[in-house]
Amino acid sequence: MKWSIHQLRKFSYTDFMFDETIVLDEIFEQKTDLLGLSPIHVAGKMDFSEKKIVFHFTISGVMTLPCSRTLNPVDYPFKILCTETFFTDASYMTDHEGQILKSDMVDLRPIVLENIILEIPMQIFSEAENDYKIAPDQGRDWSLLTEEEFEKIQKESQPSVDPRLAGLAKLLKKNNKSNH
16 A cells, blocks of 8 residues: 555556555554454555646445444444545645645555544444343443442441440430421
């Protein structure tokens, strides 16, 4: 997914087609909520002129994300259509659509990574029937409780009366009853 300008210049009068499968493990450094990512298929063509290099390509694969409701893994297939323009000189750039080449190399890998990150949905739900029944009941720093378990924990966590002040507590209860 990386070519030199010299390599690409050879294809200025013919079609330059590419079709590659890449593994993007570096995505997990940026997106910790992503559970998995299949090898990514990138295919397309390049148009070369003296002023600019334009890539038209498709990115496809499957990402695995946690269900927003149950946290169970959900596969999310995606297909992204992209056009990326690289200008060989800043003076050729007429609008802000594209990038200026900073070296004599064109690398599509960071662009593929960026487009996949932008494709990650905010929420995803499992469509499996009864998936909610197999939802996890505990995780890091949390667990699901029934009402009875919660009430028991609340009672156990209530502060007990210091035995030295037990007489005072009885006196306060007695005063409260007589005031009503």
